Amino acid sequence: MEQKMKILIVGGGGREHAIAWKLAQSSKVTEIVCAPGNAGIASIARCVPISAEDVEAQVHLAEAENPDLVVIGPEVPLALGLTDRLEEKGLRVFGPNKKCAQLEASKAFTKDFLLRHSIPTAEYKVFTNVEDLRANIGMYGYPMILKADGLAAGKGVIIAQNEAEAEKGIALLMEEKAFGEAGAKVVVEECLFGTEASVLCFVDGSAIVPMESAQDYKRIYDEDKGPNTGGMGTYSPSLLFTEDLEMEIAERLLKPTLEGFKEDGLDFRGVLFIGIMITEEGPKVIEFNNRFGDPEAQSILRRMKSDLLDVMLAVTEDRLSEEDIEWLEDHAVCVVMAASGYPDAYEKGKVISALDQVDADVVVFHAGTAFDDAGNVVSAGGRVLGVSALGATHEEARAKAYANACKICFEGAQYRKDIGIIYS
Numbered sequence: 001m002e003q004k005m006k007i008l009i010v011g012g013g014g015r016e017h018a019i020a021w022k023l024a025q026s027s028k029v030t031e032i033v034c035a036p037g038n039a040g041i042a043s044i045a046r047c048v049p050i051s052a053e054d055v056e057a058q059v060h061l062a063e064a065e066n067p068d069l070v071v072i073g074p075e076v077p078l079a080l081g082l083t084d085r086l087e088e089k090g091l092r093v094f095g096p097n098k099k100c101a102q103l104e105a106s107k108a109f110t111k112d113f114l115l116r117h118s119i120p121t122a123e124y125k126v127f128t129n130v131e132d133l134r135a136n137i138g139m140y141g142y143p144m145i146l147k148a149d150g151l152a153a154g155k156g157v158i159i160a161q162n163e164a165e166a167e168k169g170i171a172l173l174m175e176e177k178a179f180g181e182a183g184a185k186v187v188v189e190e191c192l193f194g195t196e197a198s199v200l201c202f203v204d205g206s207a208i209v210p211m212e213s214a215q216d217y218k219r220i221y222d223e224d225k226g227p228n229t230g231g232m233g234t235y236s237p238s239l240l241f242t243e244d245l246e247m248e249i250a251e252r253l254l255k256p257t258l259e260g261f262k263e264d265g266l267d268f269r270g271v272l273f274i275g276i277m278i279t280e281e282g283p284k285v286i287e288f289n290n291r292f293g294d295p296e297a298q299s300i301l302r303r304m305k306s307d308l309l310d311v312m313l314a315v316t317e318d319r320l321s322e323e324d325i326e327w328l329e330d331h332a333v334c335v336v337m338a339a340s341g342y343p344d345a346y347e348k349g350k351v352i353s354a355l356d357q358v359d360a361d362v363v364v365f366h367a368g369t370a371f372d373d374a375g376n377v378v379s380a381g382g383r384v385l386g387v388s389a390l391g392a393t394h395e396e397a398r399a400k401a402y403a404n405a406c407k408i409c410f411e412g413a414q415y416r417k418d419i420g421i422i423y424s
Helices: 014-023 055-065 075-079 082-088 098-105 107-116 130-135 163-175 243-264 296-303 308-316 394-405
Strands: 005-011 029-036 069-072 124-127 144-148 157-160 186-189 195-203 208-210 219-221 225-228 233-236 270-279 282-289 331-338 363-366 369-371 377-379 383-391
Touching (some): 014 029, 014 296, 014 308, 014 363, 029 055, 055 082, 069 082, 069 308, 075 082, 075 098, 082 098, 107 124, 107 186, 107 243, 107 282, 144 163, 157 163, 163 186, 195 243, 195 308, 233 296, 233 394, 243 270, 243 282, 296 331, 296 383, 383 394
Parallel strands (some): 005 069
Antiparallel strands (some): 144 157, 144 186, 195 208, 219 225, 233 331, 270 282, 331 383, 363 383, 369 377
């Protein structure tokens, strides 16, 4: 008889909605609980209003619910050691422990790891003193890349085009503390030129298995202009990936990463997100994240044919290499609809209409939504929705995503009109 399982998902964004949506398709899943969840997740899971970052409350909830598997979506609870706490209680968890979570929680930790294991990346130097940093301004020329060492919700990177912008960025990070203690330590990198892409991998103690490729769009405006965001849209598979490139990534990036984990005693179990730059010298690592990318998950999981639960269980049981993960041939495009003002201060509480008007084969993932007192779905975050469409071709998926994004309305909604177009 097939085992029936209860799942607890920690988080409440578009990534968690995509995970819940995919897990709900498994015949083994009988119930999904999500904390805190959102208005979209509430249609497929029982939502409990507990912050993902409230570790103690999440532990108490997990003890009370006693799920068969806990899936931790966001980076902050991972960095705070939620996996460790839950495993101490005897619970099965999908998501890396606190030691491994440093790969995202500290950019300096990751850069040191990459250097130590000869994994291609940009030249870098770490600074903890603002005057030392100012004395080395422009050390790699311009653009000058300044990164807050700690977690900054995907926004702690400053690309300074000249000395004046670099001075402003240094002050913002280390003196004004725009990202809090995340900017107490700053990583300065040489600027890599090429095209960014994302590689998401399932990882257990002995295997690293890449998912289908995806490409993210970080900037708020069309033509990759404006400030960085957490992601304004994605598509999968990446139009840039060739069989040769995938082999090069596997050999130069993935293989030494797994070997490095073993050598350094990093028992990584979960999803490793690798941000890469495809340069003239080959692919180089920009960053590591410890979880599904958001909004990448909203494209990639649409194309996953295999049962996600089976893969997650295999990761927790160190038998990932036995799983034959299958993917749809279809292309996917996800267009993020964001609130007015995002990625800076943005408005909330805007009623969202026409969600029931989208095509039946299009999925609208909720990233920042809630219910108001009247039961209306309203905006509750910077990134509000992800309109995710499949098509037999890239162009078909793109056209379908935009045709449906146009149907949805809320005051101040903004979205890029060029998701799926390649900029070199």
